[in-house]
Amino acid sequence: MRRVILILTLLFLIAGCSQHPEEKGVVARVNGKPIYLKELESRYDLNNIGWVSGIIPSVESMSEEYGNVLSELIVYKLVGDALEAEGLSVSAEEVEKEEAAIRADYPDDLFERTLTEEYIDIEVWRLFLKRHLEMKLFFNDVLRPKISLTYQEAEQYYKDNLSEFYIPERVHVLLIRSNDRKAVLRSSVLLEKAEDWKKVVETLPSDVVVRELKLKKNRLPHQWASALQQLKPKTSSNISTTAYGYEQLVLLSVLPEKLLGPSQAYAVIERVLIDQKMNSAFMDWLEKQVASAQIKVTPLLSQKLHEKNNDENPVDSAPIQEEASAEPADESGGESEDGDGI
Template sequence: MLRNIIFLLIIVVMAGCSGDSDDIGIVARVNEAPIYLTQLEFQHDQFQADSVGTYVPSVEKLRNEYGDILADLVVQELVVQDLVRRDMAVTDEEVQKAEEVVRADYPEGAFEQVLVEEYIDLKSWRRQLKYYLAQKKLFQQVLRAQIKIDYKEAEAYYREHISDFYLPESMRILVVRGPSRELVVRAVEKFSQDQNQMDLATAFGEVETREVVVREGRLSAAWRSALEGLKPGQSSDVLTDRLGFEALVLLERSEAKVLAPAQAYPLVEEALLERKLHDAFDAWLSENLATATITVSEHLLAEAMEKDEAEAVEPDMSAIQENMEESGSDVSTEGALGN
């Protein structure tokens, strides 16, 4: 897991606090940039919002959850700092524009109401939006530019994954539904004459149409029976169910086939790009972690879990130190900020 990678590569565990009030509430630093307990709690609250029921997690489960969230925050901060060095930092204008896009999906005033109902702090939400935009920019404008896909590589992928490009037998069908058998029959007859699906809704206001593509192996028994023996352009008898009446017009029957290399190339390119982006990000992360100074409060878990568990558990620093020694890094476990 990402959390394990980060803690294996941590250079320093946060040194003892001198009582500086500026350190209060800081749970980690990434190249001196602070990560606050409020950020950790905000992310954990969002994580818990997806949980169902009143199950109280164990201390070990909380330890893992907070560790995963902190690892994500560390990576997000590294991304932000890298973009700043490249003079590609996410601007306030970009954040505002992205927020406006989100707000546009809500009626006026509803966005703020959702924040209140879900106990979401707007400032924290905007911070996470900025992190999201930064990671998106890193992938699209930095890592993507480093990736080249050679045609020989694409050919090799196509041959090795040929089964992914197999298309089974399928049918393209126009489904015509209506409140009465007679109306459906008339609508199908009109479609047979002018082949215009849109005209049906105008001519028959109560008729609904939809076009679907179904694999033959996934046809229901009723549809399979109704379509049996039909040729493209022909329609089935009117079927009856509890929701009304419907007829099926067979528009196209496609035989099973394997996509040709030229047809499969967009899918091959997408698969290779996803793999290469993943590898490029792993390389980017390893490089940035190797040169970063990441410090973490040894009392992080005890402080962060105080509201959830009466029992406070400190991280197993001996295990972390043992792993660090194996990787050749130095570890200090003198204390924590915020003491």
């Protein structure tokens, strides 16, 4: 409910904004600091990476999405102001380190190709990566020190949510994959006999991939459940052919069901309750900031979104309904032709 109130507060501010143009390409100002049309459109594109459809979004759906994106950009500005007041900032080195970690998940040049295919500028992507890190910094260094958790709260959560700490029966297995059938077979034989399977994995050929899995028996893929049901610990399934090549399972052990005790569950409980308290504290902080901040948004976005939609879909476009949200202007790369802004 409080999130709804916050969004309504932001949308009310958007509806009651200034109409005095000041600068080309500016769609909003937060405490005097501008938010540019290019930022709005870039964030919208980032949020919709991978969206594919032959249907042009309706004015109403685009209006809602752009309103949400603009609200997000307003929050970034407010958080940035708070960090500045605390003397905190995210360094270029921290951004580079985070980018390197993300790139490590993409083979070869897939990272660049993904951005290129989605028409995302790398510098824009880095800007929002920095803002993501600023949000983490705000939560960890500004909000977290103000949050406390008592043992009584943790104990009560444990009692009220006992079912969350029940762990059903699981299987501990190794999944072996390779394009070489004989390599898979040789690997499974070695792993069955090994006292320390991790040491054996280090000696296997580079084209053999071994993954350790602990899976709930009631959540196993059908083909795996059938194979594992017939196995005893330290034995292997038959080799199967998949889209990944040849595949075989080695059953290491069956883990019995159990209920975590309070001390075992405390780390999980602490994370859940701290997250809840942090989110609540953030919403309290944000509502106060929105109430006291000077937030101005151009009302011309709604008109320009309607014009853009008509240009792209002249037959099916419906008359625009004025809403208390912000929509995109033209696609002139950050500047409107008539110079409207705030």
